[in-house]
Amino acid sequence: MSAPLRVWKTWKLFVNGQFPRSESGRYDVVKDASGATVANVCRASRKDLRDAVEAARAAFPGWAARSAMNRGQILYRIAEMLDGRRAELAALLGKGGEREVDAAVERWIHYAGWTDKYQALLGTVNPVAGPWFNFSMAEPSGVAVAFAPEDSPLLALTSLVAPLIAGANTCIAILSESAPLPGLLFGEVLATSDVPAGVLNLLSGRRAEILPHAAGHRDVNTLLVASPTAAEAKLAQEEGAGNVKRVHCIAAPSGGWSAPEAQGLAWIERGQEIKTVWHTMQL
């Protein structure tokens, strides 16, 4: 008996907890180092982005309303599921793949532990002069779009989106253009991790095509662009100004994406707004 004919996977987007194809019907070909075709992936369109933003917006109130503890548990579940797909992901990542998966697992655990702690560090009680109890607290900005860099397709993606969703934002990530498969496989991790539909959406496609639409989208609050070219950074701010978007252009960390500086409170802070409430103590 010869081995059964291999079943090839159809690689699709991950939007609203489901795996749709691009509405555009377009695809890009992913090749390996030798130039051989590995897979066809969806080339997400402007409409796909808009659908994803809609899903993320719809998911936002529910995600933000969950207890911080619950969000932490879900992030930890992502780490568990990710660890379970270690071999498959490492094979897709190639050389150094195992190390990258381990670092990504570590990072999800790191942020799982942050979900109920950053508030205490970013918030303050303010001693105002008068009969008011005044305090400031961190709240999520809302919907974020993150453009992953070309390198470290799993770890950099994790580094960008984990702090956003740990901080109760919902998110759309545009995957590494040259190596989208680890990110797309990560969608399968998310689908089995109790992450509510729409909280984190993944699009494969071309940065140059999607960036102007993401930056100009009026219902996106935050835009992260990793390792942008000078032109991309300029475009992100220019188009982002249309709705006073919080635009963050993020250079690759000097120690690489696995360095400690690629994680932590400052990364969560990017997706937070400070709300100050004055409570009158005497009526």
Add this chain to the structure above:
Amino acid sequence: MATRTKREKPAAAPESPRAQRFVYAPAPESADHVRRLERYDLFVDGKFRPASSGKRFATVNPATEETLAEVAEAGAKDVELAVQSARKAYEKTWSKLSGAERGRYLFRIARLIQEQSRELAILETQDGGKPIVESRDVDLPLVAAHFFYYAGWADKLEHAFPGRRVRSLGVAAQVIPWNFPLLMAAWKIAPALAAGNTVVLKPAETTPLTALHLARICQEAELPPGVVNVLPGAGETGAALVAHKDVNKVAFTGSTEVGKQIQRAIAGSSKRLTLELGGKAANILLEDAPLDQAIEGIVNGIYFNQGHVCCAGSRLLVHESILEEVQRRLERRVKTLRVGDPLDKNTDIGAINSKPQLEKIRALVQSGVDEGAVLHQPACELPRAGYWHPPAFFSGVTTSHRIAQEEIFGPVLAILSFRTEAEAIAKANNTTYGLSAGIWTRKGSKVFEMASKLRAGVVWANTYNRFDPASPFGGMKESGFGREGGLHGLAPYVEVLS
């Protein structure tokens, strides 16, 4: 006038003994103590100097339309000189001082402001039109307090960012509006200097005087030359300043429209940006609102500083069960507001800051009438000269009316009603802005619930328009980003290294 517009005639006979009008004798603050100059120069590198172009513009008292002074107008060349001087001061002196030393200068400035506060308050009122009771009792105490507050942070930055290394950014370009001229200068300069930056400040073209007096105070405090530079001018000056390539940080307070232009203009640069922009705040009265206090809060929310307040409570959302009573009470209260000479200590509503602003307010009021809302406006005698607008409110407003969507920046309130709290939240958040909001209810738990659902950077519960140097201020959505005041107000002026 349209029949739906409700404008009463000056009351011939009092409706009831309680409605009797009090007659106030004039009580103007005397202005003879003020050292106002006929000509003001730019403040660059610790010295006052005319504009390179020799150009000057007149700054006018909006209550009298008289020219107060001729002020040098900074051009591109002056921007160059000011940024150079700020850079030099940053490299050579200011960044080399210890935090404690920087703090000492800021404490000195705070003290000098307190000493000169009466003079500054009068100047503020003359130049901007705001009632003297506001400039004297709100603006100036807050100005001094802001410097005093951030003076204390200067040697404690390691406590502000525990576990992280931070450093100052360099030269900050700061552009401020005309509604709180000196207070906005304080909000900009104090945290910037405390964190170790030097600044070039552009005050608004209609209100440059107090910023220039603050420059003099910097001189008197022996602040090293170039640490603070002040460049009066209009939009063009501001545009040249924020575009200057040797600026590290841009901080702007003003309209959302200009804020967007600035965000676009500095796109692609490494300049850090904070924006404090417009608002269309909802002031929400729940069914059980404490009405006596709420009426005062509504009045303070929209008529404070002629409504020239980005966080003004310009949309009043009232539970339908108390709508009639609130409108009746408000109508009665608004009649007692005194519009007139800003220097008079009995004045509640002063002059509109400028003619273009008055025209903008009038146009939006007209749009409210045209779109079918009902205008309530007491008949008040307005001075002949100057720019004035009586306090007004609209009933019968819907969310699609321009007066419910656009920032009027004047003493004009739009009243909407709601039936359920979910509806109140939906209406409150139905705006591109997200600066502030108010909630009035006797139930503490309700306050927390509503406050958590409002998309606004500042929420006042059973009060409105309160400010404090220790309290962070700033918006969500198109009201801008970054915070001013409090611990959070330091972050925009430092770079976190690790």
